[in-house]
Amino acid sequence: MAANTDPEEKTADAPAEAIDRGEVASVADGDDYEHYEAVVVGCGPGGAAAAATLARNGVETLVLERGVDAGSKNVSGGLLYAEESAPYTIDDLFPEFREATAERPITDYYLHNVAGNRVKTFDITDLHEHDTEWSDAVLRRRMDSWLAERVHEMTRETGGGLLTEVRVNGLLRDGGEIVGVTCDELDPITADLIVAADGVNSELARDAGLMDWERPEEWFQGVKAVVDLPDVDDRFDISEDEGEAHLFSGDLFSDVRGGGFLYTNEESLSIGTVFHLDSLVAEEAEPHELLDALLTHPLLGEWLDGEYHEREYSAKLVPDSKKVALREPHAGRLVLVGDAGGQMQAQGPIIKGMNHAVTAGALAAEAFVEARSRGDSTLAGERYAKRLRDEGVMAKLRPRRYEAASVLGERSPVANLTDRVVDSRAGRTVLRALSRANGLERLYGSPYLSMMVPDTATPYVTLPAVIAEELGEPVEGENDIEPPSLADRIGELTYDTDVGNPHIELLDSSVEASGAAVTACPVSARDFGGGCYREEVVKTNGDEERLVSLDTQPCVECGTCAIVADTRWEHPRGGKGVEFREG
Amino acid sequence: MYTVTLTKGVPDFSEGAVSFDEDGHLERGKTPTVMNPNDRFALEAALQTKVRHGGTAAVMSMGPPGYGEVLQEAMSSVYADELFLLSDREMAAADTWATSITLATGIERIAETREQPDLVFAGFKTADGETGHTGPQTCWCLDWPILTHVIALDIDETERTIRVKRLVEGDIEEIETVEAPLPAMIVTDPEFEPTYRKAEHRLTFKDLREETTERAESYEEHLTTWDHAELNLDPDYIGLDGSPTIVSGVDPIPKAPSEREATVVDPGDEAGMESVLDELLPYTNRAAAGGD
Known part of the structure; x- marks a missing residue:
């Protein structure tokens, strides 16, 4: 047995009882940093x-x-x-x-507008290449x-x-x-x-x-599956120095504001979804289910072709620079x-x-x-x-154009009106006219316009869905893959749990204060006992109370609960917690 | 700092590796030789000393030529610079007394041919003999101070002193701090843990690891073997001839009969697993585990 004394690879068999080894001599003087x-x-x-x-x-x-x-x-x-x-x-x-x-340079970029199984695809490679020297997955x-x-x-x-x-x-x-x-x-x-x-x-x-970690509207949450696919070249009909990116928006995520993405790696795919955190909370949506909605959409059938091996499930919080940079x-x-x-x-x-x-x-x-x-x-x-x-x-x-546009665009009455206009007969007529002139795809490809898209349902859900309904074609083929359950996804992740030293403390376990974490946390779900957050009924003196409880073992350290629940949130100690192999 | 860590190759007593005959006697030929497990803590102490104070870490063992691989393992563990093997037919079958004389002479030989060692580290006891004699006896031969059951240590290079924490009688309530002048011998307790609280130390550690990975591959180049003639040792005082210990007999300890009943449950057997849960439930405390 090797005497592996590496301080970076501490073995887990440390004695349970705390022994005061301390500093033997007074080495760590305050002035001696x-x-x-x-x-x-x-x-x-x-x-x-x-x-x-x-x-x-x-x-x-x-x-x-x-x-x-x-x-x-x-x-x-x-x-x-x-x-x-x-x-x-x-x-x-x-x-x-x-x-x-x-992994691969991204040489083609597509945006898919989805309504049910109708899809209208725009090639937005021009937008992708705007100001781009290169771009790699x-x-x-x-x-x-x-x-x-x-x-x-x-x-x-x-x-x-x-x-x-x-x-x-x-x-x-x-x-x-x-x-x-x-x-x-x-x-x-x-x-x-x-x-x-x-x-x-x-x-x-x-x-x-x-x-701070105060306002959900300042953040996005992304979840991702890295999917094993040894023959990316054949499935996408590309050479090894080519790669594709695909974005998905429309009604496949119900009313949650956000979208999906797919990037080709060398021998795998990164498939994920990104949503406004406030929208996830408001809709009480389960992030892993939204990811599954994308993974199982018929559109992905031609690439996955009935095979699905997920290498890794992961999640991350994303700051919205427009608001917090x-x-x-x-x-x-x-x-x-x-x-x-x-x-x-x-x-x-x-x-x-x-x-x-x-x-x-x-x-x-x-x-x-x-x-x-x-x-x-x-x-x-x-x-x-x-x-x-x-x-x-x-x-x-922090583009000035966004700040000017959002003053109008994100105020609710205006936003609702825009949403209704797009969905109206007049709005649909305009869309069809624009499309005939090829103007719609050009609009989507405009870097100028993309800088001022407001954070409302219109660009994420309504507009893509209407585009797909009016202009889209039904997707042929099927997608019968079965993504793993959340329990299996957690089970496949690697953890070095800091036993007895949880890095998140739930400060307020009431449902009002912290209940949102049960759904918004990417490794928790309603009626799932194996996640971080769950709702429990606690009986006290004949009364029943619904409380939120926390087990940090499955935590993927995304930080969602720091915002949507009342916690004291820290990272685990060095080397502890989740270890992503793909990332 | 020049340190010497004493190590020994012992039968690998771990399950699956060790082999006994029908009478319960160890089958030496069928059991692989590994580095004595307790020596790991001595090596960790030597490594901590090298990381914190620099200098040379040497590893020494007495044994047959086949011990080279044990020393190689020790080298990559302690990131050692030099290896010494005291090996000779005349040294064979030594008891702890004859071994101690041989090792002490080896350490003196290092002082003559290299430099005066500041510290000698030894493990608590070997897995085969379990006597715990060799370290202290070697130190007695050297006439140095000895500090045993050491769980933490700190060296003052300018004052040439060492200060250690000792785990007295294995009681964590009784930890005493003692100081000694260098050179000294340190016997580490299995509770010894090195500490690296400075970035500089951890960076040095990384450097050493890289250097040593290469060095351990060609460990023979860093291995010095001394026989009794080179150590100027009288064959009458070493090996079997120099061993006053007489082993009159070895009795195997009879296996204790198992009194516990075991029920084997297949993880796929749902009802069976349920019953396991029911058995375990009284021992759990959900409330106390909350938030963990």
Whole structure:
């Protein structure tokens, strides 16, 4: 038996009783903190971009990643863009990136408007290619772990390096000023720059008071199935250097605002759904059932062809940058990058997050290097915000056109009227006329218009459904695949449960406060006992009370319940919790 | 810091690996040799010392030439730099006394040919002999201070002292802290756990792991074998001739009869599984498990 003393691979057979090993000598003096010039928290694309840029500029950089491996905590839809207008793309920073980690370039992009089994398909490749240098389907475990290896090599040269299985749990302050980070696994560390690239549920952004988990309307929730498909080329009739993206909207998700996607990977498909969280809550919809509605739609029959092997079920919260992207994503020595700063552009049918995280990470690093060379590294945050504005990143994240349009478009009376007009005979006539002139597809392909789509039912449900009813053709063929049950999906996931140390605490177990989690949580469902949240009837003194209970074991760490329920929400300790293999 | 960790190859007593004859005697030829399980904690202490203070980690064993693989395993565990095997027909069949003399001489030889070791680490006891004599006797030969049942340790390089926490009598309420000058011998308790609370230490750890993975593949290049002549040891004081212990006989411990009844339930048998649940139900406490 090997004496595996790896601190990153602690065995689970620790003694049950707590033995006071403590520090034997007074090593951990308060004044004796470890110091690095920069600490980067999280090694997704944003953290990797920041760390690589810092290292390239000779900044001593420590990267702390809470997963057993970078990417093991990370989920994305799976489409990474390199924008022509972006100052940095991921292959600028990691030249072999595409060859080493990308699944397939996306060369064709379609939008399917669905009403029952009638479908009207638009080719929106032009919109997809607008401002796009390239765009690849990716799986995050493979991608992020590759990035992490490069990042470790680069940062080790500076005297720093990358450590996995370390969870940063908060900010270290001195007299109210942010001076470093605190961790579960390490003593506090001070730094001149702290890059919070710790994702959508950033504990650092919340510690700094820059983000909260209050309003469902500011978030989307995505769920995804990675589906094994060894012969993608044949099924889609594409060559190995081609790939397809398909979007789905209309009535296949009832009235829940959102849509579905399908991306081709090398030998698998990423199929998922993304919905406005407030809409999921209002409709009391079950995310996994909405995913199943897509998976079992006849439209997917020709590709799946009766076979279905799901490699992984996953979920993720997505910030709506239009509402939450911080214009000043910094506080003292802390800068926020990527999802942590709300930098996730979901506008119209195209969703862009990772590319903005990369740009932001590199810009934050540059801002620090510039500020330091001018002798005042405390100006890094302001310089970073300015670079985001100057490089046009902020304009993409918070487009002025959307803000102007949404003032009118999202007010209920106006929204309802728009919805009724589209669905009316007059509206349908206009649609048919537009279609004859080929104008409809062109409208959908307009990057300008896609920036101002309001967050109402009209663009997500009503319009696509009406288009499909008026212009669509019935889908031929069948789709008789059976997606796994939620219990099986959870059963297939890998967990290292932190027994006796749950990372989420339910503060209010009343149905009013926390009942929404029972349906909105992607690993919970009504009348399902094997999930995180369930409703229980508790008998007390002859009375019956309905209460919500929580078991964090199946948690996929998406953060949904932090918003829709009353919880104290933290990430699990380093290396603990769910481990995604695909991501 | 120069540390030497003592290790021994023992029969693999784990289920499936170990083989006994009809009389309950160990079949040595059919049972594979592995590193003594308790040595793992000594190796962890040596590794912690190397990670925190740098220097050289050496591993030493006395045994037949076939022990090389045990040392290789130890090398990749402790990310050791050097391996020493004290191996000679004259050393064979030694009891703990003769073994201790041999090991102590080996450690002195390291001091003469390499540098003075600062610390010697040993495990609590071996899985085959179970005496717990060899470590303390080796230390007696060296005339160093010995610290046993160590669960945590810290070294002050400038003062040249070591401070440890000891688990006294296996009672977690009784943990004493003691200090000794270097060089010293440390016997680790199975409750020893290394701690790496500094990023720098964990980064060093990662570096060492990469270096050692390569080194362990060609461990022979880092292995030094000494026989009794090279250690200048009198054959009368080592091996069987130097062993005062007399084993008069070995009695196998009779197997205790099983008093528990076992019912085998197939997981596919729903009614059977229900009855298992009914049996288990009184032992569960749903309320206490809530939120966990």
